[in-house]
Amino acid sequence: MPAADFDMNEVHWLMDMFNTVDVGLVVLDRNYQVCVWNGFMENHSGLLPSAVKDKDIFDLFPSLDEKWFRSKTEPVFVLKNRSFTIWEQQPYIFKFKNYRPITGKADYMYQNSTIIPLTTLTGEVSHICLIIYDVTDEAVNKQDLELANRQLEKMSRTDSLTKLSNRGFWEDQLKKEYLRLQRSQGVSSLLMFDIDFFKKINDEYGHGGGDEAIRHISDLLKKTLRESDTAGRYGGEEFAVTLVDTPQEGAVVFADRLRSLIEKSSIFYDDKVINVTVSIGVATFSSEFQKHEEWIEAADTALYHAKETGRNRVACYSQEMKE
Numbered sequence: 432m433p434a435a436d437f438d439m440n441e442v443h444w445l446m447d448m449f450n451t452v453d454v455g456l457v458v459l460d461r462n463y464q465v466c467v468w469n470g471f472m473e474n475h476s477g478l479l480p481s482a483v484k485d486k487d488i489f490d491l492f493p494s495l496d497e498k499w500f501r502s503k504t505e506p507v508f509v510l511k512n513r514s515f516t517i518w519e520q521q522p523y524i525f526k527f528k529n530y531r532p533i534t535g536k537a538d539y540m541y542q543n544s545t546i547i548p549l550t551t552l553t554g555e556v557s558h559i560c561l562i563i564y565d566v567t568d569e570a571v572n573k574q575d576l577e578l579a580n581r582q583l584e585k586m587s588r589t590d591s592l593t594k595l596s597n598r599g600f601w602e603d604q605l606k607k608e609y610l611r612l613q614r615s616q617g618v619s620s621l622l623m624f625d626i627d628f629f630k631k632i633n634d635e636y637g638h639g640g641g642d643e644a645i646r647h648i649s650d651l652l653k654k655t656l657r658e659s660d661t662a663g664r665y666g667g668e669e670f671a672v673t674l675v676d677t678p679q680e681g682a683v684v685f686a687d688r689l690r691s692l693i694e695k696s697s698i699f700y701d702d703k704v705i706n707v708t709v710s711i712g713v714a715t716f717s718s719e720f721q722k723h724e725e726w727i728e729a730a731d732t733a734l735y736h737a738k739e740t741g742r743n744r745v746a747c748y749s750q751e752m753k754e
Contacts, residue, residue, distance in 0.1 A: 455525070455563030458549065461508065463488045466558060475527040475540065494526045507548050508556050514546040518570050529567050541570035590664040592642060593649035601663025602723075605673050608661075609723035612716045620682030623730040624690075624711035625669040627742045636705060641668070643700045644707050648693055655689050671730070679715040679747055686711045686745045694743060708743035710734060715748075 455475070458467035464487055468480040476483075478491070489497050499521060507514050516524065518541040527540040543566050549558040588600030596604070608619055626632070626644060633641040645668055652662050652670065665671040674682050690711055698705040712733030720726045729748040737746035 453565070455561070457488075457561040457563070458558050459488060459504075459561070460558050463504075465491070467560075471563070472525075476525065492525055495524065496521070500524065504546055504559055507546050507559050511548045511550070511556050513548070516542075516544045516546075518543055518566055522570075524561070524563065537567050537571050540565050541567045592645060593664045595649055595653070595670070596661060596663035598663060598665055601661055601665070601671055601673075602727075604661045605671075605726070606723045608673055608675065609716070609720070609726060613718070616718070617676060618678050618716055620674045620677045620679060620713055620715045621726055621730045622672040622674065622682065622686055622711055622713055623665065623669065623727070623734045624672075624686075624709045625667070625734065627708045627710055627738070629668040632705065632707065636700060636703065640698075640700045640703075640705060644668075644698055644705055647696070647698045648707070648709065651692055651696060652689065655685070655692065671727075679713065682713045682715065683745055683747065686713055690743065690745060710737040710742045711745045712737055713745060713747045 452469070453471065455471040456467065456469040457465065457472055460466055464485050465483045466485075468478070468483050473479060483491055489495055489500075503514050503516055506512065523539055523542040524544055525542070527542075529537045529540045543564045545562040545564075547560045547562070548556040549560055551557050588596055590597040595601075605621070611617070612619055626648065629641065629644075632644055636643075645664075648670070649664070652672070656662055656672070657675075659675040661673045661675075663671050674685060677685070690709055694706075694708050696706075698707065712730045712735070714726060714729035714733055716726060717729075720729070732752050733746045733748040736752050737744050740746065
């Protein structure tokens with residue numbers, strides 16, 4: 432084959448590869464005008480190379496974050512070093528729709544990119560080349576995995592019956608609050624409460640009725656909580672609530688409102704009406720507590736005092752109760 436024919440074939444092959452390769456190739460000059468636009472870019476943007484040539488890239492794509500984009504490209508012009516972008520930092524450079532059937536849940540193409548300096552014969556960087564990679568599959572898979580992990584984490588700290596925090600997670604949060612209060616000398620209160628005569632409910636309505644009573648109280652509790660508070664199922668029919676930055680007076684108001692709300696409500700189960708009451712113990716943080724378990728014991732002591740003195744009431748912990 433004559434050398435001239437071989438050279439022509441080589442140019443043809445290069446142009447063929449340039450237009451069919453499954454990455455975007457864009458060349459910009461120092462004024463950010465488009466010089467080269469390959470087939471990938473044409474297919475995903477709907478813009479012909481002739482339509483974009485010598486046009487300002489920011490005019491062509493108003494959604495392109497100019498400040499961010501220049502922060503990535505200017506060092507390439509000045510320092511003559513490559514630069515990279517990843518979808519975790521910026522989902523895309525060019526807002527192309529996602530047409531992949533497997534990752535149809537993504538509205539737009541996630542992109543990574545490499546930005547390469549193109550030098551003149553004198554060594555000056557006159558242009559830059561952007562290589563755009565479609566990483567939508569990778570991005571969506573990673574997001575799905577992260578979502579699944581978050582859901583698993585939530586399940587691991589959630590009580591399945593009540594959807595409140597389970598005992599392990601709630602107690603861990605209480606321990607953190609205990610340590611915070613030791614440092615800050617602040618004030619928070621702890622509530623422990625359970626359902627009065629719960630065994631009778633189970634005996635009369637079965638365990639299904641007992642479960643429905645527990646769910647009902649959990650729903651009422653969730654409606655009364657503030658975002659800063661943490662409520663959990665401590666075990667069986669017993670619940671615990673950490674009221675952050677709440678002194679005893681405020682905790683008693685909260686507890687009595689919850690007690691009254693439960694007393695006035697009705698549970699409908701298996702064509703029957705179940706009415707329940709709760710007894711609540713309140714213990715405000717004290718620097719005398721040597722560990723967070725002593726705080727729990729104080730609230731539990733107040734709870735049993737409320738039961739011993741009539742049930743369906745609120746009792747606050749005092750040293751006399753312990754003695």
